[in-house]
Each structure stands twice: as C-alpha cells, then as structure tokens.
Amino acid sequence: MSAHPQLSVVVPVHNEEDNVAPLVAEILAALRGRIDFEIVYVDDTSRDATLQRLRQLQASTPELRVIRHLANAGQSTAVRNGVKAARAPWIATLDGDGQNDPADIPHLLDKRASAVADVKLFAGWRVNRQDSGSKRWASKWANAIRSRMLHDATPDTGCGIKLFEREAFLDLPYFDHMHRYLPALMQRAGWQTVSVPVNHRHRTAGVSKYNNLGRALAGIRDLRGVAWLIVRSRRTAVEEVTP
Template identity: 60%
Template sequence: MAQFTKPKSLSVVVPVRNEEDNVADLIFEIRQSLKNKIQYEIIYVDDGSTDRTYKNLLGLQKIYKELHILRHQKSCGQSTAVRTGVKHAKYDWIATLDGDGQNNPADIPALLKALKEGVELVGGNRRHSRRDTWIKRISSIIANAVRSWMLKDDTPDTGCGLKLFSREAFLDLPYFDHMHRFLPALIKRRGGLIVSVPVSHRPRSHGKSNYGTIDRLLVGIVDLF
C-alpha cells in the first residue's frame, strides 16, 4: 500500500448568493491563508445573485489569476452550488467555506494538518466559538442533535461550512438536494473516516443570510425522514 502523503494542491470552493460586500475581503483572506503553503485555486460559484456579486467577482478575477468563477443564472441552492464547484475543480482535495465571511480561511491549514491515512473528510467544529444570533445557535443545536442521534455521523457540527474532503469521494456520493448537510454521514457510509477540528467563527460583517435559518432547520430535519 502506498504511504499516505499530505495534499500538495487544493481547490477552495465558495458558494455565494448576494454577497457583494464580502467577496473581496474573503478572497484576500483565502490567499493570505494559503500563500506559500500549498498550490491552490479559488472557485466561486455565484448561485443566482441579484446584486453586484457577479460583477465584483469579474473585477477581482482580473487581479487574481487563481480565481475562477462559475455562475447559476437562478438560485439552485447551496448543495448544487457546492457540487458545481467540485465538478469543475482541478485538484484532488476540496476545501469549502461559506461566502459570508463567518468561516475564517486561516483555519484551512489546521484542516489540512488533520488529514491522515483513511480520512476522507475533515469538518470544522464551531461549537465553542459560534458568533451568531441566538435563533441560529438554537436551530443549529437542534439540527445537529437530531442528525447525530439518527445518523451516528461522529460529527459535532455538521452544519459548519468549513470542510475539507476528497473530490473523488464527494463525486462518488449520491446527489440529492441539501446533501451538503449530510456529507459526514454519507462519507462514513462509504467507509471513509471523519475528523473534526475546532475552528473559529466570526460575526457577519456585511449583508444578511441568504439561506434562511428556520427554513434550513426544518428542511434539514425533514430530509432525515
């Protein structure tokens, strides 16, 4: 058996919808976190934005050669946006994070460090650093508790957008709407190991959530049945 080696390249996939004021800062932070550490590309998937997100990304693409932009003409949902990015990625390992700036790209190296033989997904765990409204925190606690009880997915915070996973493993999974909520369980079912790493979480600086809190909670629970 070949000895496990750490990835030498990484595709960072960021699904966004109406995040015109957040794209520039987040791209800068991603570049700072990975510069001189690993070969990388940044893939932004604009999920049907109705503001200046796409236009701003086009402007940034002229500055950063590692930035690639994909666009859905209408919103298809976060799972579809992630899948679109992964399908177009050129590297074997994928890091995802939310486009609102609440995930800190500086945590990506910690996820890479946690990789070892057999691990197919490293998930961020925000449980002790969550910077959200009380309703978001409560809905997350409920959704995670229900999922953990039903799926035994060994993941304390499956809703964290900051994840690192094998592109091959992801594309081998059955696709369905909202699948990103169940990645740890799906990876575990196919025999892959799951690792969780504590990560930081930041308050949103600009804009508002474009994937509703209560809607996400209800849909996430309904998806289990």
C-alpha cells in the first residue's frame, strides 16, 4: 500500500461483526487494480467481535487501517475522524451494514473524472431502496421537508455512499448528524454537488442502529440549525496582495 493513496474509503461501524469481512472483500474487488487506495474503518466502541474481525483482516489486507473510538460518539464523529486520519485527497464513504454497494465507487470516480472542478461532492441516490416500508415512508417525508427548507436540490441525503474532497469536507462546520446534510453544507461553502443513482441492498446481518422517531426528533433540530447556518453564511473571493 502506498503512503500517498489517491482514494481513502472510510467506513464507520458499530456492532457489525458479520458484515466486516464481506464488505472489505467487496471493496477490494471493486478497487484493486483500478486506483491506489486505502480502507479506513472506524470502530465506534462495538460491543461484539467487530474490532477482533478487523484486526484479523489486517493480517491479509495491507490496504486496511483501523481506528477505534475510546468512547461512543456516533456516525458523524466516526466519519469525521476517519476523514481526518485518511491520507488521500478524495474520500469515499460507505455504511458498515453492507447495504451500500462498493461496486458503485468506480461509478462515482467516473462521474468525478467528467465533472467540473467546482463539484466537490458526488452523493449516492438510492433509487430502489431495499428498506422497510415505514423507513422508506419516513425518509420520503424527511427528504421533502429538508429540500423545502434547505433548497439543496438533493433527492437523497441519507445514502451512506458518497465521494468528496477531503479538504472541502474538513472545512465544513462540524456537528452531530452533519453527515446527513453534506450537500447543503458543501453548497453553503460555495461548491457544487451532484447526485448519482446507486445500488441499494437488503441488510443481511446485524440490526439497524436507528429508529424513525429518533431520526425525526434529531432531524427537526438539525434542520433548523443548518438553515440558520445557510442564512448566516457569507463568502467572498480573496487574493494575495504583493509588493
């Protein structure tokens, strides 16, 4: 593995022991021979064998790096810590439950290759979601409310598979659940974003870490905060003055 990879794949996990090995294998199949990459797993204090499985995989997977939270901090913090630890200028993120398809990462890279330089985020769009009816219904309404308040022109901000520039991401304001508002935050910073249709799969192992009510209550508070950030934003181009 190179000390200067072109792409870092960041995967936050919490109690996903049975999903670790299959997902790592799929990432390797999708990217080996295509791009110089690393995989950065962030274990958010799993109570099962997730960390043990990751350590075992490191022996046979030179691309794999593992970071462990010392206290439970949630998905947004795990993503941010993974991005901070990453060594590549571009980041791909995947949910650790296996519902995102690593085979879509090359598709996102192709979209980046043909895009203008101001596009800093390529967001996955689950056009055929494989979740329960209640979860799809809740997501539909949440996306509609978010779009009306933030005007981010993004049909699906909850999809875990994304491709973005590391520097642009780390320049964004950080708060819990920020990973659900990346298109609006990137646009607030002056960058363009693109939604890309991607595959979505059934969860085959483990259980979801979220419920619809919890998401709704947190989402209302977060939406108000992001809307305030957008209203209070001010940008200007700068230039260096030389003698």
